[in-house]
Amino acid sequence: MDSRTISLVRTTFKAVVAEDDGPERLARSFYSILFTDYPGIRELFPAAMDAQRDRLLKAIAYVVDRLEEPDKLMPFLAQLGRDHRKYGTTDGHYIAVGNSLIKALRTFSGTEMWNDEVDAAWAEAIGVITETMLGAAKAETSPPVWSGRVVEHQEVLRNLAVIRLQMDQPMSYVAGQYVSVQIPARPRMWRYLSPATPANDRGEIEFHVRAISGGWVSPSIVGHTQIGETWLIGAPLGGLGVPRDPDRAMVMVGCGTGIAPLRAQLMFMATRRANPKVHLFIAGHHPCDLYELESLWQLSITNPWLTITAITESEDNPWWYMGADLGIPPGIELRVGQIGKIVAGYGAWPDRDIQIVGSAPVVQTTKFRMMAAGTPTENIRHDPLF
Incomplete structure (x- = not known):
């Protein structure tokens, strides 16, 4: 797609979702059109559509924001195509979705913004998305589920x-x-x-x-x-993983169950002979949220390349927690405060590969605080926030 096409796609989408209820109205209109024009497709979707509508808009926004970054967009679309095999999707389903999305966008854009050139731009964009997803799905040899x-x-x-x-x-x-x-x-x-x-x-x-x-x-x-x-x-997705360069030190930031993908990487690294230095920040709202601290500490004992800092926003556990105090193992620093502020307070981490995992607000806040502290944006990795 050329710059003119990308600009038309981005401008119309941003205009439609700019209003307070724009995203919700667009999502509801899209699914209403899809299920009306292609009734057989309804059985692929759950009865409750709230999460589905929210995920749709976030995925479209993610794609629209990266139309000029094919090195990031194409792998994402390819993974999405492989993942969609679990639904039993066919070429016809992609056509139905594309037609319904354009129809919904046209409805909310109005005649002043939507014209033949905009229509052609969206048709081209959806064509690229469909071709990439279908191509990856058809080339995949692993099970769909x-x-x-x-x-x-x-x-x-x-x-x-x-x-x-x-x-x-x-x-x-x-x-x-x-x-x-x-x-x-x-x-x-x-x-x-x-x-x-x-x-x-x-x-x-x-x-x-x-x-x-x-x-x-x-x-x-x-x-x-x-x-x-x-x-x-379904099929595996996402771009997190251990860097191949053993000399590139890492910072891992995980909040709550966001520790899971970081834990998987650390367990994998523990099987290798050589690893980069890793500073892991494990965080939670309360001390009891640090449920993996003991096992990670045990991992750090036999792997000196791993340093752990524990963070809690509160020094006290919630009223309903009746378990024993977890305690902080020796050698692990405990900090109390907001995770993003604490991590950024260590400095800019200019030479580190950084991964952030957790809820969308935690990831965004931590990322912005680190960038404000001087961390290069290209050093920070996290999965799409939807």
Whole structure:
């Protein structure tokens, strides 16, 4: 796409979503058009569409913002195409989605903004997206979906559980990536989770899940997962992973269950002969949220390249926590405060490869504070925030 095409696509999309209710109106209009014009496609989607609508708009925004960065956009679209195989998508589904999106955008743009040139620009953009996703999907030889049987369910906190599964066959993924999962109690409601262990040839996989208040899926996982039930698992996604350069030191920042993909990388690194220095910041709102601190400390004892700093926003545990105080293992520094401010307070980290994992607000705040402290933007990595 040339600069004119990119400008037209970006301008119309930004104009449509600029209003306070713009994103929600566009998403609702898109799905209304899609299900009306192509009724057979409705069965691919969950009954509750709130999360789906939000994810759609964030994905489109992510793509629109990176149309001039093919080195970042194309791998993302290729991964998305491989992931969409789990839905049983066909060429016709991509055509339906593209036509419905253009129709919804045209409806909200109005005649003053939408013309033949804009229409052609969006058609070209959607053509590139579709071609990339379909091409990657058709070229992939791995299964479109794996199944895994729950073999352990451990409630670490009232709102947090560790789930271990035995997959039907091993999955090859890079430590640090994430996958989509579907549980039997919530059909067609796929959610993204990061394996907390590196891939292995035995097909074992572990997830850390926190129940989100008002959520459809995570509370069910934490409170109602049964041993023996079968989950479906989609293809691996994401760009996090251990740098190949063993001399490039790392900073890892993980908040809450965001520690999972970082833990997987550290476990993988512990099997190698040589590793870069790693400074891990593990954070939580309360001391009890540092549920992985003991195991990570044990890892650091035999791997001197790993330094750990623990951070909590509060010195006290919540009223409902009845467990014993976790305690801070020897050699680990404990800081109390806001994670982004504390990490940025160590300096600019100009020569470090930096990964940030956690909720979208935590990632954004930490990233902006580090950039304000002088950290080069290109040194910071995190997955798309949706």
